[in-house]
Amino acid sequence: MLETNAHPLLPVLEEIPHHPGRTFLHRVDSDQWKELGLKKHDRLLLEFRPLKDGDVALILHHGQPVLTRYRHFPQPGFLPPSPAKPIPQDDAVLQGVVTCLVRTM
Amino acid sequence: MFGPDHVSAPTRSILHLDADAFYASVEQAADSRLRGKAIAVGGASRGVVASASYEARARGVRTAMPTSRARRLCPELILVPGDFAKYERFSQLMFSYAYDLTPDVEICSIDEGYFDLSGQSKGHPRDSAARLSEAVRQSLKITISQGLAATKFASQVASKLKKPNSYLEVEPGKEREFLAPLPSRWLPGIGTRSEPLYLQAGLARIEQVASLELDDLELLAGSSASSLKLFAQGIDPRPVIPAPPAPKSVGEQETFNADTIDENFVLAVLRTMTDRLCRRLREDGLAARTVTLRIRYNDMEETMRSDSLDEPSPVETDFYPKLAPLLKRAWERRVSLRLAGVRLSHLHAALPEPELPLEGLPGKTLTERVQLAEASDLIRRRYGKGAIVRGHDLWLKNKSLD
Numbered sequence: 001m002l003e004t005n006a007h008p009l010l011p012v013l014e015e016i017p018h019h020p021g022r023t024f025l026h027r028v029d030s031d032q033w034k035e036l037g038l039k040k041h042d043r044l045l046l047e048f049r050p051l052k053d054g055d056v057a058l059i060l061h062h063g064q065p066v067l068t069r070y071r072h073f074p075q076p077g078f079l080p081p082s083p084a085k086p087i088p089q090d091d092a093v094l095q096g097v098v099t100c101l102v103r104t105m
Numbered sequence: 106m107f108g109p110d111h112v113s114a115p116t117r118s119i120l121h122l123d124a125d126a127f128y129a130s131v132e133q134a135a136d137s138r139l140r141g142k143a144i145a146v147g148g149a150s151r152g153v154v155a156s157a158s159y160e161a162r163a164r165g166v167r168t169a170m171p172t173s174r175a176r177r178l179c180p181e182l183i184l185v186p187g188d189f190a191k192y193e194r195f196s197q198l199m200f201s202y203a204y205d206l207t208p209d210v211e212i213c214s215i216d217e218g219y220f221d222l223s224g225q226s227k228g229h230p231r232d233s234a235a236r237l238s239e240a241v242r243q244s245l246k247i248t249i250s251q252g253l254a255a256t257k258f259a260s261q262v263a264s265k266l267k268k269p270n271s272y273l274e275v276e277p278g279k280e281r282e283f284l285a286p287l288p289s290r291w292l293p294g295i296g297t298r299s300e301p302l303y304l305q306a307g308l309a310r311i312e313q314v315a316s317l318e319l320d321d322l323e324l325l326a327g328s329s330a331s332s333l334k335l336f337a338q339g340i341d342p343r344p345v346i347p348a349p350p351a352p353k354s355v356g357e358q359e360t361f362n363a364d365t366i367d368e369n370f371v372l373a374v375l376r377t378m379t380d381r382l383c384r385r386l387r388e389d390g391l392a393a394r395t396v397t398l399r400i401r402y403n404d405m406e407e408t409m410r411s412d413s414l415d416e417p418s419p420v421e422t423d424f425y426p427k428l429a430p431l432l433k434r435a436w437e438r439r440v441s442l443r444l445a446g447v448r449l450s451h452l453h454a455a456l457p458e459p460e461l462p463l464e465g466l467p468g469k470t471l472t473e474r475v476q477l478a479e480a481s482d483l484i485r486r487r488y489g490k491g492a493i494v495r496g497h498d499l500w501l502k503n504k505s506l507d
Contacts, residue, residue, distance in 0.1 A: 060135040
């Protein structure tokens with residue numbers, strides 16, 4: 001749920017033509033990743049691009065968003081926080097590589 | 106619409122993308138346990154299938170079919186409630202690849218778009234189509250079908266003719282030849298309701314529509330006869346329009362005659378605005394998922410709150426239950442209000458109507474609510490805005506007379 005004090009420019013910004021790009025914000029809607037240091041209402045800046053070894057990646061696995069680290073070796077796959085098992089690349093679909101954490105203090 | 110002088114330029118290369126069983130494919134991509142299985146999206150509030158996987162289609166399950174019938178045809182069918190935020194994200198990522206090919210991208214709906222590749226200097230457009238298809242398949246794990254032609258209409262038909270995961274190319278100048286043998290229901294404006302009329306008139310194939318005298322076609326198609334004939338002849342000079350023609354949201358706001366602290370009054374105004382916005386959506390064949398409420402206090406400070414439905418809806422009564430909690434959350438200061446506004450966003454093309462009357466479903470489904478709302482729209486258009494009103498409209502009218 002969006003909760004904000006409206007900025008006077010917001011109605012103008014809403015009219016700016018939008019072209020779908022590969023960079024977007026993902027809002028953390030729960031405390032599901034608090035063990036990873038992420039809080040509810042934090043936002044992650046995601047970039048949809050080919051994966052490199054070591055990337056922090058947001059994936060969909062069994063229909064759920066999972067924050068993982070991508071490992072290319074020995075087999076391409078995603079490492080979720082332990083104790084969960086590694087997820088083979090074909091079993092998941094990438095939503096984006098995390099490039100930045102946005103937190104409103 | 107356009108005349109015969111505007112013969113389409115044979116040099117244009119228009120690619121039409123149509124994602125295969127989009128909602129169901131996204132669910133299968135997002136959850137590997139659903140892959141290869143008969144699944145359908147929908148049923149939560151409409152009681153009809155919004156999208157069926159190809160495994161389900163092989164068992165006779167179709168879009169717009171009541172879920173009860175789909176279950177009878179395919180008892181192992183897995184019904185998944187729609188997650189439209191996820192579909193919007195996949196759509197955004199899918200179309201992002203198109204911008205690698207050309208800036209001339211016209212997104213028609215969440216799963217369909219045209220790309221003008223005419224100005225491409227490197228390689229043949231079919232190579233670009235192959236790259237696009239491979240990128241989407243590899244990264245998003247969904248398949249798309251594409252059609253390449255010199256006109257938008259021919260490219261659209263080409264993309265849909267051999268689904269799924271297909272590519273079909275129409276040679277420039279051969280559009281009429283390509284369309285000629287197809288059933289006339291492929292033409293824009295000929296749907297399941299009007300097709301029987303064309304069949305009775307002996308116009309089963311597009312070539313028969315193309316060669317019919319315009320005067321005779323007007324008896325069936327009315328004012329759209331000339332454009333229909335041109336489409337049938339393979340003539341379609343419509344350009345690819347990069348800016349999305351559909352609005353991203355619809356909204357209204359109202360500054361009150363006097364600042365108010367009357368919550369019932371504000372709520373009634375918000376409902377009336379929502380009624381008007383939903384009527385606009387229905388007129389444009391759209392549905393919205395998110396409602397945003399904006400209030401302005403008498404000291405000009407503003408607050409907004411939003412909430413979303415699980416599935417897009419064009420019916421105001423689906424948004425009513427969201428309004429009171431949103432107003433309560435937004436109106437957090439003990440200060441009177443000067444203005445209130447409603448905006449409906451995350452717009453989608455309205456989901457298809459069911460092919461058969463719904464059977465034995467408790468309560469009113471979304472489809473029934475849409476039919477009721479459309480009947481009310483018709484009464485208003487025919488007999489005036491006051492011919493049928495809601496309780497809050499009467500309440501506001503009486504209040505203004507006090």
